[in-house]
Each structure stands twice: as C-alpha cells, then as structure tokens.
Amino acid sequence: MSNVLVVGGTSGIGLEFARMRAGRGDEVVLTGRDTHRADTLAKEFGARGLGLDLARPMEIAAALADVGRVDHLVLAGVSRDDNKVTEYDIDAALQLVTLKLVGYTEVVHTLVSRLHDDSAIVLFGGQAKERPYPGGTTVATVNAGVGGLVNTLAVELAPIRVNAIHPGVVGDSPYWRDKPEKVLAALRTETPTGRLASMADVVDAVDFLLRNGSVNAVELSVDGGWLLG
Numbered sequence: 001m002s003n004v005l006v007v008g009g010t011s012g013i014g015l016e017f018a019r020m021r022a023g024r025g026d027e028v029v030l031t032g033r034d035t036h037r038a039d040t041l042a043k044e045f046g047a048r049g050l051g052l053d054l055a056r057p058m059e060i061a062a063a064l065a066d067v068g069r070v071d072h073l074v075l076a077g078v079s080r081d082d083n084k085v086t087e088y089d090i091d092a093a094l095q096l097v098t099l100k101l102v103g104y105t106e107v108v109h110t111l112v113s114r115l116h117d118d119s120a121i122v123l124f125g126g127q128a129k130e131r132p133y134p135g136g137t138t139v140a141t142v143n144a145g146v147g148g149l150v151n152t153l154a155v156e157l158a159p160i161r162v163n164a165i166h167p168g169v170v171g172d173s174p175y176w177r178d179k180p181e182k183v184l185a186a187l188r189t190e191t192p193t194g195r196l197a198s199m200a201d202v203v204d205a206v207d208f209l210l211r212n213g214s215v216n217a218v219e220l221s222v223d224g225g226w227l228l229g
C-alpha cells in the first residue's frame, strides 16, 4: 500500500490515476481548487480530497499541512491559456506559468520532509512544447519548462526519482472528447498509430514512471508517435 498525492486530481487524467490507485488499495489524496468538490469526488472511490490553488503558491504550504508521508506524488493540475504572442495576455500567461512552474515546485518544496528515499514524483508537461499551435504560446513554454524542472529536482532531491510525462492529444480527456469529429479525425490521421492516446494509456505510463526504481529524470512522450506524423 502506497500513500499517493495527486495534485489536479478532480478531472481528466489526474482523476483517472487517483481512481486507479485507490482501486488498487492505495491511500490516495487528490486536490482541486475547491475542497468540498474535491472531497466529494474523492469519497466516491475511497480517497480524500483537498483544496489547493497552484496559481497561489504562497498558500500551498498551509493547504498541504495535514498531508502525511508521500510515496508517490503526481503533479497534473493545469488551467488552459489561449495566448498568442501577437495579442499577449500577460495576466493569463502569469496564471499558467505560476501554476505549473512555481506551483508544482512549491508543492515539492512543501512536501520535502514527507518524502523519503524511495518516493517518486511525476510532473505533467505535454507535447505542445514540440508541436506548438496558434494560441499555445504559454502552454508550449511551460511544458518545455517542466523538462528543466524535472532535471533540477532529480539532482536536488536524489535519490528520490523525478520524471515527466508529455501526453499528446488525449482523445477521451474532458478537454478533447467533445471537440468536432473532424478535428479529432485529422489528429488521428497525423498519428502513426492511427489513434489518439487515451487517459488509460497515460495513467499506465504514469504508474510505470512511479514504480520503476531505475527510471529517473526521464521525459516520457505518450503520443502514438505523433511527432513523426
């Protein structure tokens, strides 16, 4: 039995990961911005929910005060930022940059004394860093930043293992599943496997990164070979 914390676990891939681990008998805490919503969702499968805003890093330590030992930490939280450099929205950019780069780091900083030598951490980036799209300026930037963050955390926290996961388009995730079929079909055509990654594929990859004792400072793409399409 492991103690698992999923930050950004009230929706999408984080929620699926939390549900899978709770089903396996782990002690799971998941977070969203609203404590009541997070805890109500978590209780459906025997987990506990907390409220925590990654974009307000000064408040993170207090929000995590009653979290105990952490064996596996997953940082999955995201807010969407449609931002072009030609029409740059500084507030929106600051929100996402703070959330992923400072917020993720502050969660780890807060929990350092509750991690141990066999703990493992997975941070979520995404393939927008390699395959940018109009409006994805901040998303591409922070996802690339996650790669740098993984490297420095793996060095500073050694022997704790720290890895990143970079999903491509996750076709059945809440963000993508209701997009027009034309959009999804075009993305499938660009993907060598002929299918989009699923939440189950990503959950399985996160689980691998957390469990395998020699995989460290790796940036794992889960995208069906999309960059070659």
Ligand SMILES: NC(=O)c1ccc[n+]([C@@H]2O[C@H](COP(=O)([O-])OP(=O)(O)OC[C@H]3O[C@@H](n4cnc5c(N)ncnc54)[C@H](OP(=O)(O)O)[C@@H]3O)[C@@H](O)[C@H]2O)c1
Binding pocket: 007, 008, 009, 010, 011, 012, 013, 014, 031, 032, 033, 034, 037, 052, 053, 054, 055, 075, 076, 077, 078, 079, 099, 124, 125, 126, 127, 128, 166, 167, 168, 169, 170, 171, 173, 174, 175, 176
């Ligand atoms: N879906 C994809 O196709 C895809 C592709 C590439 C990368 N990714 C990455 O994979 C991860 C999961 O994506 P997803 O699509 O499954 O996510 P999602 O369904 O949009 O869920 C986002 C999660 O982040 C939480 N969140 C939002 N704003 C927050 C804030 N300010 N502070 C703390 N938590 C906050 C949400 O909780 P509340 O709303 O309850 O606050 C929710 O639990 C993200 O890091 C994303 O960048 C996803």
